[in-house]
Amino acid sequence: MSDVTSVPPEFLDTATLGGGCFWCTEAQYKLLDGVVNVVSGYSGGEIRNPAYKEVCSGRTGHAEVIQVVYDTRKLSFDQILEAFWVSHDPTQLNRQGNDIGTQYRSVIFYHNAEQQRIAETYKKRLNDEQVFSDPVVTEISAFKAFYPAEDYHQDYYAENGDQPYCQFVVAPKVEKFKKVFKERLKH
Template identity: 65%
Template sequence: MRKYLLFVLLLTMALSACAQNKKTKSAAKEKVNEDMELKNNPHLQAATFGAGCFWCSEAQFQTLEGVVKVESGFSGGTVPNPSYEDVCTGTTGHAEVIEVTYDTTKISYDELLQAFWVSHDPTQLNRQGNDVGTQYRSVIFYHNQEQKEKAEYYKKKLQESGAWSKPIVTEIAPFKVFYKAEDYHQNYYNQNGNEPYCHYVIQPKLEKFKKVFADHLKKQ
């Protein structure tokens, strides 16, 4: 009887492992197909922004019409393949960022820049609210010369406009590499909307953002 029960247990474990392996392979295949589709679409481009906690930025940019995909991760550091815990030490040089894939026929880089500056306080150096450290710095990582010129132009215009009483400290730097954060960071607000941080920090920012960009939001 014991041998039979042991056999059933081992068989169940083997079937479960097989199913999980198939699920993992299927997810990986879907990811490759999605990346290929995005790469082959001439209307899709990438933009990379750091505006404090990437959970907040991700939730905001996901609402914009023309934004196809938003991924949370890290850029601008010196340590390859950093973990979230590594970046949180403030010693890797990375900033928490979002990589935005957008459809240029529906939304422009100019509009994304507008959303970027509205989404956070660009006068706070190496922090956003209670999130403190170089990993929370305000930064634009440009992917080409056009993005660089537009980022610098609008930063200058905003500074001259007096929209903020303090200097804008947003860093503008060339994009080098994006490291995607762990899975549990992706789509964070939509997956964890009832968590205290989402309720008390992200939600108020998101509501304010939606009011400003009411004409640019995705149709529900």
């Protein structure tokens, strides 16, 4: 994994995305060439510094998200979103598979007007072209705050790949992601 400090600041940008369990999305995005850091956390709610158990209750308003810092010389926000639409099912409202609740919603928290424009345009195009059999329900909202998840959630798949959830849920998503983005993976 690249270090954020190895990229000049003018070439760094940030995306905050929720696509279900952050263990899955974190493991996928860490594979992309140009991604310099991925942190699992919480965003979109009103409670400051929420704990995992609070977020799991579904009453904080927060979603499980990843905050991706990337090198704009290697990846564009459009490409970050291309990976986002593949990394989960954006047609499921407030769930991903058996993970159910608003904390698992599909969401893009845009950091500026350009990210908002790109996200809304991309979502509209997916729906207009009926890329998915059901409409894309991804929420697109202004970024307000990001709270990193507890340390044991960071690099979860890399550290706990033998756990049943990782084997049955995360691993298949990672393998699919590798096939789709084989030309854009880190070497």
